[in-house]
Amino acid sequence: xxxxxxxxxxxxRLRPLTLxxxxxxxxxxxxxxxxxQIEALKAIGVxxxxxxxxxxxxxxxxxxxxxxxxxxxxxxxSQETEPLGTAGxxxxxxxxxxxxxxxxxxxxxxxxxxxxxLKEMVNFHKGHGGEASIMVTKVDEPSKYGVxxxxxxxxxxxxxxxxxxxxxxxxxxxGIYLLNPSVLNRIELRPTSIEKExxxxxxxxxxxxxxVLPGFWMxxxxxxxxxxxxRMYLESLRxxxxxxxxxxxxxxxxxxxxxxxxxxxxxxxxxxxxIGPGCIIESGVRLSRCTIMRGVRIKKHTCVSNSIIGWxxxxxxxxxxxxxxxxxEDVHLGDEVYSNGGVVLPHKEIKSSILKPEIVM
Amino acid sequence: xxxxxxxxxxxxRLRPLTLxxxxxxxxxxxxxxxxxQIEALKAIGVxxxxxxxxxxxxxxxxxxxxxxxxxxxxxxxSQETEPLGTAGxxxxxxxxxxxxxxxxxxxxxxxxxxxxxLKEMVNFHKGHGGEASIMVTKVDEPSKYGVxxxxxxxxxxxxxxxxxxxxxxxxxxxGIYLLNPSVLNRIELRPTSIEKExxxxxxxxxxxxxxVLPGFWMxxxxxxxxxxxxRMYLKSLRxxxxxxxxxxxxxxxxxxxxxxxxxxxxxxxxxxxxIGPGCIIESGVRLSRCTIMRGVRIKKHTCVSNSIIGWxxxxxxxxxxxxxxxxxEDVHLGDEVYSNGGVVLPHKEIKSSILKPEIVM
Numbered sequence: 001x002x003x004x005x006x007x008x009x010x011x012x013r014l015r016p017l018t019l020x021x022x023x024x025x026x027x028x029x030x031x032x033x034x035x036x037q038i039e040a041l042k043a044i045g046v047x048x049x050x051x052x053x054x055x056x057x058x059x060x061x062x063x064x065x066x067x068x069x070x071x072x073x074x075x076x077x078s079q080e081t082e083p084l085g086t087a088g089x090x091x092x093x094x095x096x097x098x099x100x101x102x103x104x105x106x107x108x109x110x111x112x113x114x115x116x117x118l119k120e121m122v123n124f125h126k127g128h129g130g131e132a133s134i135m136v137t138k139v140d141e142p143s144k145y146g147v148x149x150x151x152x153x154x155x156x157x158x159x160x161x162x163x164x165x166x167x168x169x170x171x172x173x174x175g176i177y178l179l180n181p182s183v184l185n186r187i188e189l190r191p192t193s194i195e196k197e198x199x200x201x202x203x204x205x206x207x208x209x210x211x212v213l214p215g216f217w218m219x220x221x222x223x224x225x226x227x228x229x230x231r232m233y234l235e236s237l238r239x240x241x242x243x244x245x246x247x248x249x250x251x252x253x254x255x256x257x258x259x260x261x262x263x264x265x266x267x268x269x270x271x272x273x274x275i276g277p278g279c280i281i282e283s284g285v286r287l288s289r290c291t292i293m294r295g296v297r298i299k300k301h302t303c304v305s306n307s308i309i310g311w312x313x314x315x316x317x318x319x320x321x322x323x324x325x326x327x328x329e330d331v332h333l334g335d336e337v338y339s340n341g342g343v344v345l346p347h348k349e350i351k352s353s354i355l356k357p358e359i360v361m
Numbered sequence: 362x363x364x365x366x367x368x369x370x371x372x373x374r375l376r377p378l379t380l381x382x383x384x385x386x387x388x389x390x391x392x393x394x395x396x397x398q399i400e401a402l403k404a405i406g407v408x409x410x411x412x413x414x415x416x417x418x419x420x421x422x423x424x425x426x427x428x429x430x431x432x433x434x435x436x437x438x439s440q441e442t443e444p445l446g447t448a449g450x451x452x453x454x455x456x457x458x459x460x461x462x463x464x465x466x467x468x469x470x471x472x473x474x475x476x477x478x479l480k481e482m483v484n485f486h487k488g489h490g491g492e493a494s495i496m497v498t499k500v501d502e503p504s505k506y507g508v509x510x511x512x513x514x515x516x517x518x519x520x521x522x523x524x525x526x527x528x529x530x531x532x533x534x535x536g537i538y539l540l541n542p543s544v545l546n547r548i549e550l551r552p553t554s555i556e557k558e559x560x561x562x563x564x565x566x567x568x569x570x571x572x573v574l575p576g577f578w579m580x581x582x583x584x585x586x587x588x589x590x591x592r593m594y595l596k597s598l599r600x601x602x603x604x605x606x607x608x609x610x611x612x613x614x615x616x617x618x619x620x621x622x623x624x625x626x627x628x629x630x631x632x633x634x635x636i637g638p639g640c641i642i643e644s645g646v647r648l649s650r651c652t653i654m655r656g657v658r659i660k661k662h663t664c665v666s667n668s669i670i671g672w673x674x675x676x677x678x679x680x681x682x683x684x685x686x687x688x689x690e691d692v693h694l695g696d697e698v699y700s701n702g703g704v705v706l707p708h709k710e711i712k713s714s715i716l717k718p719e720i721v722m
Binding site: 012343 | 370371373376377380416704706707708709719
């Protein structure tokens with residue numbers, strides 16, 4: 001079985017992290033974002049994953065070679081020379097997705113983190129016998145999104161309503177599709193929207209069905225949602241009684257620490273913290289609701305909350321970082337620095353406090 | 362004869378331009394910054410240029426291959442694995458700079474734009490018979506810099522004073538040196554400062570001489586100085602009666618336009634404007650004190666002053682850009698947008714006005 005992951009563009013919303021690597025390679029819960037999806041696909045028997053990309057193909061291709069071997073799954077690229085929208089890339093990758101077997105193929109948006117109940121989705125797809133299945137997720141504020149209006153019992157999709165003014169439903173497109181090869185005949189190789197052009201046609205023929213995603217879902221393409229997404233992800237690890245979560249008096253709530261990270265005495269870590277490979281958290285440090293990427297050193301007595309600290313950065317002693325502070329790669333904060341929502345681009349040294357949210361370039 | 366160009370670091374002050382290319386490859390007056398220096402070196406018979414780099418070596422190496430052939434000069438790299446300061450890189454490149462001929466070699470800072478009177482400097486060096494020559498330039502506010510105190514008649518350097526509180530002189534280090542191979546014995550392969558450690562020792566032995574730079578000089582490592590530097594550079598072209606400057610009723614002051622750029626009717630361009638290859642300036646456009654990089658399209662009736670427009674960007678109709686607006690690569694401003702000092706990172710679309718100086722990421 002095959003899958004296409006829509007990797008797409010520049011990842012500007014996740015800057016400054018995406019100034020160092022393309023978005024799919026930004027780490028989430030201590031592994032590249034796209035690896036979460038590739039592993040979920042491999043687990044249900046997908047043998048080939050195609051990445052639809054249009055930015056920094058060399059970096060993605062290097063990543064592929066490294067992980068193809070490790071994961072034992074074939075990974076290839078399909079490169080857009082012009083932006084093709086949300087459906088065009090599927091047409092572009094046509095030859096890679098059809099293998100004559102007639103089997104459906106997955107299409108995933110790369111920004112999404114979820115439970116990935118892909119096996120259940122395959123069964124659902126076979127059950128309804130339609131041409132395409134789409135995963136939907138419940139949200140509190142549907143008016144901000146594209147709502148999928150469907151029959152509750154069968155899941156048959158009636159229509160899509162973009163940012164509805166009145167209540168039409170609370171299920172939105174979760175960015176996970178399972179499509180029969182025949183769908184490829186409906187997509188022209190030009191900039192095309194899957195929600196506005198392709199799916200409505202399939203729905204009109206009563207051949208599109210939606211499955212409600214059990215479990216968590218988050219579009220982690222911007223820092224605020226990335227941090228919320230980590231909370232959800234760690235909570236789902238907790239539910240599965242994962243041994244990966246840290247235990248002990250220094251930890252509160254759900255915390256994920258890479259085995260090569262070192263944590264000093266007197267720290268209090270959590271809730272909702274991920275600490276990456278090679279990190280050094282010195283003694284007396286307080287971390288909550290934050291991600292500490294590979295190779296970071298946090299010095300003594302410092303307090304970090306609701307922030308993301310990028311690869312190989314250092315944070316000085318008695319520092320205080322909060323309110324969506326984002327440090328890019330190789331950023332060095334001095335001792336006793338306060339950052340209230342500072343967003344710092346890579347390769348910078350910060351010696352004075354950032355009192356209100358601002359970008360430091 | 363050989364030369365070393367200190368290319369160095371991350372170029373953070375020239376962001377967002379340096380988010381797309383390393384600083385030496387940022388265009389100035391329609392050619393990569395470093396090319397101005399390499400051409401000046403070749404013109405006086407330098408046969409090999411070594412680039413001391415520590416960031417994005419692959420990009421620099423690709424550049425080299427392209428220009429080695431075009432220029433007919435050997436270009437190699439010396440890569441720092443840790444930052445070595447302002448003198449350490451010279452020690453690192455030792456083997457490339459000594460060829461047994463006993464000839465002195467040049468060392469240049471890459472951010473500098475000037476007249477490059479290198480032939481005069483060689484004669485000056487031979488004339489005084491000392492071990493090292495340094496180019497100095499006159500400034501109005503010496504207290505902001507490192508001042509070189511020297512005998513007026515001979516140029517013999519007495520001492521260096523960093524940011525002097527009282528007036529000790531108004532000549533500062535212009536970042537152009539001519540050194541005998543024996544200077545290499547004075548520099549250890551560790552982070553070293555040429556102004557604080559190496560030159561003072563040579564001066565104490567009465568072997569360091571300074572020559573006052575005739576003509577213009579500017580450190581163009583930040584946008585404000587880049588724009589001032591362009592004014593100086595174009596003025597020097599004017600003095601040499603260069604045919605490269607544009608003439609005609611649509612131009613005022615000094616303007617440099619690449620031959621492949623297209624300028625529409627009713628435009629008024631200048632003073633102090635550089636327009637790069639492949640640019641399209643539609644009709645009725647007003648440009649002053651700005652740099653328009655390769656492949657930019659400026660639509661009708663727009664007014665741009667004191668700004669830098671990055672490669673392949675577009676600016677809509679009836680737009681107004683002023684006060685140090687810097688657009689990175691591939692930025693697209695909509696019609697009727699106003700930008701007062703907006704600094705926009707690459708690959709962005711701007712549809713609403715930026716009313717006060719701010720970074721858009």
